[in-house]
Amino acid sequence: MRSFKTRIVTVLFVCSIITVSMLFYFMLIFDDKKLANNLINTSRSVIVVGFAELRKENLTLCETYEKKVKLKLTQMFDEDSAAAGHHIDNDDDDDEKSVNENYLGNFFESLKSDLQPKQEDSSNNSALNFKNKELKKIWSLAKKWVRARQIIPEKAPELSLVIQALQHSKIIKSDVSRKGTQLKLLLTLEGGQQALFKPRRYPLDYIPDDIYAGADRHNGEIVAFHLSRILNQRYAPIVASRIINVANEIKPVASPSLLATFVPQTTKSNKTLECFYGECYYCNEYELLCPDESTGTLEGAIILMLPNQYQLQKLRHPWQRTYKKNLKAQWEMDSHYCLSVLKSNSLRPRVLDFVDTAIFDYLIGNADRHHYEVFKDVSNSALLLIDNGKSFGDPAHDETTIIFPLLQCCVIRNQTYQHLRRFAFATDSSRFNLSSIIRQLLSNDQLWPLLTERHLQALDRRLRMIIATIELCFDTYQRNYVLKN
Structure with missing residues (x-):
């Protein structure tokens, strides 16, 4: 009996050590001391990055994520519809819409002015x-x-x-x-x-x-x-x-x-x-x-081509695909995969770069970023958006696996989130949603149309999915954990 009790105590002691270690590991990686202290003080169980739910109904991880995000999107839509149905007059909302419109208007004019021809063309480009x-x-x-x-x-x-x-x-x-x-x-x-x-x-x-x-x-x-x-x-x-x-x-x-x-x-x-x-x-x-x-x-x-003095370093992307239909990568099966990524990649800037790039690739439908490139021997180099040729394939298909870095890490730059939110705030009829801005910026291009109407609509739809994913992260974690400066 004493031996059995000793084993139980030993197991409990080891578990407590692992729990405390994970909490401090979490704190060091994410540099969120306040959040880590809250977790310790409230004696919550070990929190891991990503959705740690038990998957039911024999769903794959991708299907589970899709189900959760679409449910959240529906919930957001129902809440907006309910608010509109009650005809609630909210001066704060009106003010936010006005500020948002002004911001997007100025931002769009800046983008547009950079493309205005500076050399007169007499007859033919x-x-x-x-x-x-x-x-x-x-x-x-x-x-x-x-x-x-x-x-x-x-x-x-x-x-x-x-x-x-x-x-x-x-x-x-x-x-x-x-x-x-x-x-x-x-x-x-x-x-x-x-x-x-x-x-x-x-x-x-x-x-x-x-x-x-x-x-x-x-x-x-x-x-x-x-x-x-x-x-x-x-x-x-x-x-x-x-x-x-x-x-x-x-x-x-x-x-x-x-x-x-x-x-x-x-x-x-x-x-x-x-x-x-x-x-x-x-x-x-x-x-x-x-x-x-x-x-x-x-x-x-x-x-x-980029300047010769900037040599490129090509690295394997942590969310690289196997390119085999019957063989899944670890990240496609493990909802806690982001923890292993953080062991070899810093949160700032690299993991946040992975999330930004995943958002960019999800919008354009690019599932082929098997490697990523940075400037070699340049500190704090951005993750460069090179080779986007596999984008804008099937406008009816939104490839959820592309957005796994956001889904599994549940972190995003605050400035990225605020910027995306402004576009998502725009209505379908607004001249400041993504599809409208693309159409206005490139309508004078010699090869226009560059996208079909279905591809343009897909941009707006995928942006709403991204916002729903971030909102889902807010439901799972505190906002100051999800949003990083």
């Missing part, structure tokens, strides 16, 4: 001619913008010049780009600036078979860049739309490597098209890229 000296100044300016936690500044009135230069400056060399799985060209523009060109492969309404299947989508790269500005996550390389004549602009200045992949094709109307397949992991001569038969042009996204 393609006729714009930049002098070599002007181009060097423009490229130099874009390089000076780059910092540890920005690729472009919050206010960039010269952004329109950079975009015009990307769209219209002369191509002095074209080459293959061997990095990655997708076909893209490495272009050298007049003034010595290098850029990547991702050509259009699909019509806008094409829906791939899987969330990360198919070729990169040029429209996704363009819209993602502008969305990064809208979200105040200015870590995406500058992207512009461009229309290129293959016979006149690409082939005459092509490298031997690129020329070797040209395979001219004769159409039914006996017209020869300058087709090529380039070099990449999936590139082959049976999947040729051909210009438009009537114009001989390719349309696509042209991406400004």
Whole structure:
């Protein structure tokens, strides 16, 4: 009997030690001493990051999260409807709406002014001619913008010049780009600036078979860049739309490597098209890229390369997929997975960066961020939003697994939350919801429409899901734990 009692006491002692250790571990990681003290004083059980519920009904973790978030969204909608039904006059709400509208109005005008052309165009945009000296100044300016936690500044009135230069400056060399799985060209523009060109492969309404299947989508790269500005996550390389004549602009200045992949094709109307397949992991001569038969042009996204002095470091993303349908990653099964991430990644800035990026990727539907890139040997580097080509696939599908960093960690930058909340506050008819702002900013783009109406509606719907997720975190934890400065 004494031996049995001794074992019981030992087990209880070990459990108490583990409990206290976890509480202090929680306190040190999240730097929330007040919250940790509250937990200790109230003798609450060990709190772990994420939703620690027991899953019922044989649901997967993803299905459990979806069910909880959709239930919360419905609850929020019912509460709003009930308040509207009672016709409650609340001066505070009216004041908040007015302040919100003013903020979004000023913010939108700032975004819009940065895109206003600074050079007069007499008749045709393609006729714009930049002098070599002007181009060097423009490229130099874009390089000076780059910092540890920005690729472009919050206010960039010269952004329109950079975009015009990307769209219209002369191509002095074209080459293959061997990095990655997708076909893209490495272009050298007049003034010595290098850029990547991702050509259009699909019509806008094409829906791939899987969330990360198919070729990169040029429209996704363009819209993602502008969305990064809208979200105040200015870590995406500058992207512009461009229309290129293959016979006149690409082939005459092509490298031997690129020329070797040209395979001219004769159409039914006996017209020869300058087709090529380039070099990449999936590139082959049976999947040729051909210009438009009537114009001989390719349309696509042209991406400004980052300055050479900023070397990139590529790291495995903690929420990386297995890319195997029958094999789930640990994070897809473990609701406490964020704890293991925190063992090797600091909360500030990295885990908060993971959450910001997950929000960005969820909005655009990008489930392919298997690695992440930061500036090598640059302290406090942002997580860069590079390679967004797998975005805007199926507008009807909201891939919950993308938002797992937020769901499992339940932390978010306060400034991110406040910024998102302002857009979510806007009504469907408002000119300041995400879809309306994208439409207004890019309606003059030479390739507009860049998104279908269904893709635009998906942006607003997914934002509401994100807000519901954050509200669910508020229900689970204290606000000062969820929101981080």
